[in-house]
Amino acid sequence: MRILLVSSEALPFAKTGGLADVATGLSKALSNAGHEVVLALPCYRRHIDELARGERIGQVEVAMKSRRVKADILETTLDESPLRVWLIDQPNYFDRGSLYVEGGLDYADNSERFLFFSRAVLEAARNQYLLPDVIHANDWQTGVIPAIVSQQLRHTADFANVGTAFTIHNMAFHGAFPAHDMALTGLPQKFFNWRQMEFYGQLNLLKTGIAFADMVTTVSPTYAREICTSQYGCGLDPVLSDCGDRLVGILNGVDPEEWNPEIDPLIPENYTLESVDVGKAACKSALQQQLGLAENPKALLFGMVSRLTDQKGFDLIAEKADAILQADVQFVFLGTGEERYENLLRDLQERYPGKVSANIGYNEQLAHQIEAAADAYLMPSRFEPCGLNQQYSHVYGTPPIVHATGGLADSVIDATDENLEERLANGFVFNKYQSDDFLEAVWRAVGMFQHHPEDWKRLQQAGMSRDWSWDQSADKYVKVYEQAISRTRSE
Ligand code: ADP
Ligand code: GLC
Secondary structure (H helix, E strand, O other), X not given: OEEEEEOOOXXXXXXXXXXXXXXXXXHHXXXXXXXXXXXXXXXXXXXXXXXXHOEEEEEEEEEEOOEEEXXXXXXXXXXXXXXXXXXXXXXXXXXXXXXOEEOOEEOOOHHHHHHHHHHHHHHHHHOOOOOOOEEEEEOHHHOHHHHHHHHOHHHOHHHOOOEEEEEEOOOOOOOEEOHHHHHHOOOOHHHOOOOOOEEOOEEEHHHHHHHHOOEEEEOOHHHHHHOXXXXXXXXXXXXXXXXXXXXEEOOOOEOOOOOOOOOOOOOOOOOOOOOHHHHHHHHHHXXXXXXXXXXXXXXXXXXXXXEEOHHHOHHXXXXXXXXXXXXXXXXXXXXXXXXXXXXXXXXXXXXXOOOEEEEEOOOHHHHHHHHHHOOXXXXXXXXXXXXXHHHHHHHOOOOEEEEOXXXXXXXXXXXXXXXXXXXXXXXXXXXXXXXXXHHHHHHHHHHHHHHOHHHHHHHHHHHHHOOOEOHHHHHHHHHHHHHHHXXXXXX
């Protein structure tokens, strides 16, 4: 199958969150399975180093209102992978300091930037740089793609049976813009209606993707159900409920070349399930030393690597950190985001020297070191479409403590007696998003860590021995692509 996967971020080129891991992990898995895959993303400033390896394969031009805007299509590859990568090079839009935001504010022309990107990728495909069987768009930045394919390109012979899949990584980000930005889509005004592209008077690019895609997916089966409810649907639940079997949940995977304690070059000691005790002890003591934590092997070290937003459960941590810190525990946090949470973490570090390490910033190596060094991982998210760090934690033998929502519910099995007996349990789960329920799960973890090391070992074994790789999920995406293509045939 020829697959064009379009994303606003992808490792190692550009990343603000899990989308970058997913775009590359899935593309690689599809390509390793023998499909012909092109991964397309904007050429941001950071790519400039990579360009030495890339080659200009052509140029496209898109009419943005009355202006004609050009972009070069640069093609590069990833080491040892047959995957092709297109970088859409338009410096006025993308040669900037960051991806979406500057000084805490979204770039004022974000709709124009990503509508251009989406349209430029389709132009490149039309110019036959790749004639795909299916186009897989991700999140609002590429939400217009299914609309253009179904309403314009499909009238041409080459695109008559090109299917579209649209993946929602987070319902909280709608890509909502003023109504007059409709003119930047190149689509007729008639689509600006409440069933398709309009939402409360604005152009809504997430809704556009959902409305026009042949198949809609999201990143876990539980989140697929949740977003059809008013609690999680962010206002678009009626549109999602209408999708019926057009909406599918597929759990994200883990890229074993990036997250694998056996070969990870970013951690001080590599280990496997057989050597997990020794390996993690070495990583833990190195990190305690590096971050100025007390070098106490017995203290349960909780790790957390996260965007600092309301989504991720920091209000529960704020409420219960003092209680938890009365026990023989330590916290290591890594994250950036909302100032109130940055201050919360700094304040904890100040009040509990040697027990709390607050690392405000973005640091790939430290993220890996934390997964390897921590004894347990905190992910009490209010909602979580999939979540990757709980899966990375399984792989690194670091049982996660999670709220039963979205992909957390689909990947963490609670340490009940029964689940432990059956060797299924791999972490700690609390059902209600309430601080007392969170605390109860934390105490269960502390109790087991201190008094029942054999049970703890079972959690690690269950997490480390399961296959979290992309292979199974990639197979599921291929089925979705086949369904998308067959829908174009029955139109
Ligand atoms: P989300 O996409 O909602 O942020 P995910 O769990 O899907 O959450 O993915 C987050 C990804 O970003 C993980 O790979 C995580 O390690 C990484 N990450 C988040 N914050 C940081 C940070 N401050 N430094 C390094 N990596 C980070
Ligand atoms: C989003 C979600 C996260 C998910 C990621 C990749 O950022 O918040 O749960 O893992 O996308 O799909």
